[in-house]
Amino acid sequence: MKILLEALHSQSHQITVLRSSTSWYVSEFSPYYTSITIPQEQPQNLESQAAMTSFLKRSMEIRRNRCSVWAFFEFYRTIFNLFGESQQDVAKLVVCIFENKTLIRELKETGYDLFLTDPAFPGGVLVAHYLKLPLVFNVRWIFSGEAHFAIAPSPLSYIPVVFSYYSDKMDFFQRVSNIVYHSILVYMYHYVSNPPYQAVCDHYFGSNVSTMSLMQRADLWLMRVDFTFEFPRPTMPNVIYIGGFQGKPSQPLPSDLEEFVQSSGEHGVIVMTLGTLLSDLGPEVSETIASSFANLPQKVVWRHIGKRPTTLGNNTMLVEWLPQNDILGHPKTRAFVSHGGTNGLYEAIYHAVPVLGIPLIFDQDDNMVRMRARGVAEIVEVTTMDVDSMTSALKNILDPEKPYKENMIKLSQIHHDKPIKPIDSAIFWMDYVMRHKGSAHLRTESYKLPWYAFYCLDLYYM
The missing domain is CATH 3.40.50.2000 (Glycogen Phosphorylase B;)
Structure with missing residues (x-):
């Protein structure tokens, strides 16, 4: 994110960063942006060196028995605990922002043109919706797995799910396993990741709004991969591939x-x-x-x-x-x-x-x-x-x-071998969203369909 902010700043954009008071890697002071610090009682476990060291130790214990049934369930239990706690902390942080009426008024009065966030922890998604701002993602992961699964057709026959460790060439048994791994991530979304945010949506936006629907209506997905790295797959017009955007020529060594x-x-x-x-x-x-x-x-x-x-x-x-x-x-x-x-x-x-x-x-x-x-x-x-x-x-x-x-x-x-550097592509498309006050014309409206209409089950019933 810092690299994108530096690039935006180089184009004379004025940037405000919302950060938590416990963040150790998002600096309060920077020549590239001004910051607004939101009080937070304790850091997310993913922001804690001690917590990550403990998680690594536990993960290695599980890896030593990775072929056992126990290791399979213990792996996902550990992942669910880690991400579940972090999602709850971020949801609480969003509530702190929403309840700070002075801050909300200042944010609305400033007249921002764009909201840029990473939706792996989708607090920014809710804040952008509250402020009614065009939304751009710096993204690879969302709170239910890999980002493409939220917006693009993703056949499990040749698109491996995260934690499957498969390539796009899967035999019959691997495809069966891939479906199982996907089902676990669906479970994680419904029962681990989404509930804290859905409670916020229900309270502030109404029960007809979900975090996933807000994510699916984002204007632009700046995807941190490209197809030199990622396996080929279906995509959407508002997905811009910026894999390797941090790449730059080397400088002399000390x-x-x-x-x-x-x-x-x-x-x-x-x-x-x-x-x-x-x-x-x-x-x-x-x-x-x-x-x-x-x-x-x-x-x-x-x-x-x-x-x-x-x-x-x-x-x-x-x-x-x-x-x-x-x-x-x-x-x-x-x-x-x-x-x-x-x-x-x-x-x-x-x-x-x-x-x-x-x-x-x-x-x-x-x-x-x-x-x-x-x-x-x-x-x-x-x-x-x-x-x-x-x-x-x-x-x-x-x-x-x-x-x-x-x-x-x-x-x-x-x-x-590209006509435009990934970082320049990212800047162009963010400017594009600001110039046109969104990019709804690039976004599929499928997220507005109920699931039975999406799969045409209502037609079969008729």
Whole structure:
């Protein structure tokens, strides 16, 4: 979101950000926007480092038994608890906004042209409706799963559901499983995610308004993927694909890092990072990874938080922070070891760097399945990997006789071969919505149909 705000600001737009008082990653002060802070008693669990560390630990326990029936139900129970609590917190935050009559009056009197929000936690959807503003999403996920399922035909025969870990090539039993996974997400929507927001809708808008219907009537969906990454699927005119919008040319590295990278010689460098929230996997996994790196001729730059592994080789530099985009774009970078977050994968595509995935939580497994299907990545299971399997996977990725690098170069070329950069497309379409005060002409009206009319069941009855 910060990247979009910076781009809007560069076009002389004036931006106001609504943030909670407990947010640690949405700064109260910025040269790009002014902020309005909404009091919140406690942070959402997804905004807490401690909560995410605890969730990661629990997820890894479940992954160790991932083939058991117990693990299947425990996985979804944990997900439901995590997201259910967060959705309740966001719904309470919306009520705080609605009950602050002074704030609401100021927001209405300011005369905003657009409301931009991420609908994974759809508090912004309700606020936009309350203020009667054109609505634009920066989106990949909504509170019931992947965003396309809310607005576009999504046949389960070839469109895998999140947490299925399938590609778009499914056999009979995988298609059966895909339907089961989809049914669980439908259950989550009706009984976990939606009830807190539906209570707000009932109170402030009336029982004939639902959060899902408000989302489906959004003017524009800026989708944070494109079809170099995502599997082909039906879509809608008001879905604009901006996958890789954060991509940019690399900048020179800090002198100490550049010196280390240059010392790699012809073998090059491996980059490893597991993101901001998931940096410490514990000593056992860290020792395995360190030993694997020590077996390689390449140098390694590893963003590592926690105790220094005793098996760390002389070829590995540990850092608490690294300029990920800049080092991925360095000509000596040979491979990227990642948890499979979308931003990092798109940076790898932008700079044509093959990926070894160690997926941990949320959509990371599904992301890595998409990369593996493109022939640009391999996956190792964090709970079963040992030094030999990790080393073997790395050598496969690095082997010039294997097609990973060649495939990634081709994928990168496809990603770059566009008439307009993704970030410029995002800005154009937001300006478009502001110029025309919405884009209802791009939106299907199917969301207004009752379910039986949508499926023409009333015709069959006649």
